[in-house]
Amino acid sequence: MPFLNSGGHDYSGANLDGWxxxxxxxxxxxxxxxxxxxxxxxxxRHHPIIRMRKIPLAIAAVLVLHVYVVLVLIVYPLNGKFxxxxxxxxxxxxxxxxxxxxxxxNQQLLLISRGQQVLLTPDIYKPLPxxxxxxxxxxxxxxIWCKSTKQQDAFEGFIAAGIMIQFxxxxxxxxxxxxxxxxxxxxxxxxxELCRRGWEWAPSIIWQAVWNYIAGPYLxxxxxxxxxxxxxxxxxxxxxLAGLPGTPLWLAAVYSDSLDGVSKYWCPAMWFLPGLIxxxxxxxxxxxxxxxxxxxxxxxxxxALHEFDIKQHNGTVGPNDSIITTSTKSKGSSRSRVPxxxxxxxxxxxxxxxxxxxxxxxxxxxxxxxxxxLHRTIKFKLDWRRLFNLLNVSHDTARLRLYRExxxxxxxxxxxxxxxxxxxxxxxSRDLNxxxxxxxxxxxxxRPSAPRLDSNVTPWDEPTEPFSSAGDHLLRPMLRRSLxxxxxxxxxxxxxxxxxxxxPSDALTDFPIPASFDESCFDAAFASIKHMMWEQxxxxxxxxxxxxxxxx
Numbered sequence: 041m042p043f044l045n046s047g048g049h050d051y052s053g054a055n056l057d058g059w060x061x062x063x064x065x066x067x068x069x070x071x072x073x074x075x076x077x078x079x080x081x082x083x084x085r086h087h088p089i090i091r092m093r094k095i096p097l098a099i100a101a102v103l104v105l106h107v108y109v110v111l112v113l114i115v116y117p118l119n120g121k122f123x124x125x126x127x128x129x130x131x132x133x134x135x136x137x138x139x140x141x142x143x144x145x146n147q148q149l150l151l152i153s154r155g156q157q158v159l160l161t162p163d164i165y166k167p168l169p170x171x172x173x174x175x176x177x178x179x180x181x182x183x184i185w186c187k188s189t190k191q192q193d194a195f196e197g198f199i200a201a202g203i204m205i206q207f208x209x210x211x212x213x214x215x216x217x218x219x220x221x222x223x224x225x226x227x228x229x230x231x232x233e234l235c236r237r238g239w240e241w242a243p244s245i246i247w248q249a250v251w252n253y254i255a256g257p258y259l260x261x262x263x264x265x266x267x268x269x270x271x272x273x274x275x276x277x278x279x280x281l282a283g284l285p286g287t288p289l290w291l292a293a294v295y296s297d298s299l300d301g302v303s304k305y306w307c308p309a310m311w312f313l314p315g316l317i318x319x320x321x322x323x324x325x326x327x328x329x330x331x332x333x334x335x336x337x338x339x340x341x342x343x344a345l346h347e348f349d350i351k352q353h354n355g356t357v358g359p360n361d362s363i364i365t366t367s368t369k370s371k372g373s374s375r376s377r378v379p380x381x382x383x384x385x386x387x388x389x390x391x392x393x394x395x396x397x398x399x400x401x402x403x404x405x406x407x408x409x410x411x412x413x414l415h416r417t418i419k420f421k422l423d424w425r426r427l428f429n430l431l432n433v434s435h436d437t438a439r440l441r442l443y444r445e446x447x448x449x450x451x452x453x454x455x456x457x458x459x460x461x462x463x464x465x466x467x468x469s470r471d472l473n474x475x476x477x478x479x480x481x482x483x484x485x486x487r488p489s490a491p492r493l494d495s496n497v498t499p500w501d502e503p504t505e506p507f508s509s510a511g512d513h514l515l516r517p518m519l520r521r522s523l524x525x526x527x528x529x530x531x532x533x534x535x536x537x538x539x540x541x542x543x544p545s546d547a548l549t550d551f552p553i554p555a556s557f558d559e560s561c562f563d564a565a566f567a568s569i570k571h572m573m574w575e576q577x578x579x580x581x582x583x584x585x586x587x588x589x590x591x592x
């Protein structure tokens with residue numbers, strides 16, 4: 041059996057030569073490998089390190105593109121058994137939609153980076169549709185959606201609209217062209233080879249050109265200043281660049297006679313394959329690598345903590361053990377682990393270091409909402425102690441004020457109204473829903489759908505530090521350690537959590553506060569988020585500080 045048939049792809053029958061069999065084997069093996077990798081990635085989709093990447097969207101883009109990859113790989117072996125109309129739908133639907141989904145997923149880096157700035161403003165939760173009549177709701181539905189939805193969801197909505205336009209346009213072309221339909225009114229029926237040329241293929245090329253040569257380079261320009269620690273910008277750049285050569289090479293192969301000899305064995309559509317396969321593997325493997333790296337660091341941390349606990353139990357903790365040290369055999373050196381106490385001091389006592397840590401989280405690790413939650417939870421507990429122990433306020437009024445403050449945290453950072461909700465274990469989320477969901481539904485449904493930029497987070501609050509203004513993210517220290525007395529002196533001013541008398545227009549005036557609501561309502565969530573932030577982001581932050589100091 042020859043490796044190459046002399047006729048190549050000439051529409052004369054199946055090509056089961058060596059080259060055709062090699063393409064079939066590659067298609068099968070690559071499909072197995074990619075499906076396994078996507079399956080592993082799907083099981084890790086809720087991991088905090090990659091949750092922000094919208095893994096379901098990434099997997100959908102990879103699999104849609106893979107349908108195109110497999111169909112192209114069997115064009116040569118089938119050699120004419122692949123109808124022109126089928127190739128039209130593949131080029132018009134699978135490839136443009138796959139690239140569109142892929143570009144939507146690539147936009148995540150830019151949208152997440154921009155979205156972290158939302159945390160600097162007081163208006164960071166979405167309204168729920170109010171109880172209007174059905175006619176009023178549908179009349180304003182699009183406006184409400186645009187103003188209240190996340191940037192990611194809005195962008196994906198426009199992608200979906202573009203996909204529908206692409207499908208309808210392709211359907212119209214298919215129905216009116218005699219090349220594909222017996223009811224056509226334009227063009228003429230022709231051979232299988234000539235069928236693959238003509239104006240009918242223009243929409244699929246235009247769609248690809250828009251995403252590859254307009255949206256792609258524009259995104260590269262917008263993300264050029266992002267310096268994340270996950271190499272996400274590098275992955276996005278490589279994926280976009282990989283998709284650029286395919287379209288001009290395909291056009292040259294289809295419309296230029298000089299490549300006819302090559303096209304006999306390397307079908308025109310195969311010029312897309314190197315870029316598409318690169319895009320698929322970069323997307324899947326980079327995410328899996330970040331999960332592996334995070335779990336490896338977590339394992340090192342757990343081992344170091346276990347070793348430290350053993351030393352404490354045996355009473356062998358030395359003066360140099362204030363910082364946990366773990367050995368990294370792969371690097372042949374030791375790496376210092378900053379203890380949890382250091383991060384706690386950063387959150388409570390050191391406003392300047394907190395601000396630097398916050399900037400690091402919002403620009404490099406993209407989890408600033410976790411740090412905001414820790415800060416606001418600490419403030420909530422301090423306000424609880426002040427209101428019940430230091431201020432002359434009735435018990436019912438104090439509970440209502442504190443419930444409002446806690447509800448604000450729930451609305452802006454935990455519930456479905458949060459633009460960037462925390463990644464909490466399901467049991468903790470259920471417990472918090474039981475405390476706040478009913479009240480959150482009332483408050484969010486009565487919130488205006490188009491709030492002013494200077495509006496309050498909740499209807500009853502005046503802005504308080506650290507959210508006094510959209511640009512003020514320099515957070516003041518919450519406590520100052522008194523060296524002479526060894527005690528904590530509180531610096532927070534008296535909390536202004538609502539009116540001292542109940543307002544009849546207040547939606548929560550008659551709301552029954554759950555009996556289980558107390559100072560510890562956020563303790564489980566706080567412990568989970570604090571450990572998550574200490575385990576990697578704070579270690580990366582301190583490592584960055586050490587590197588900056590060493591290079592200074």
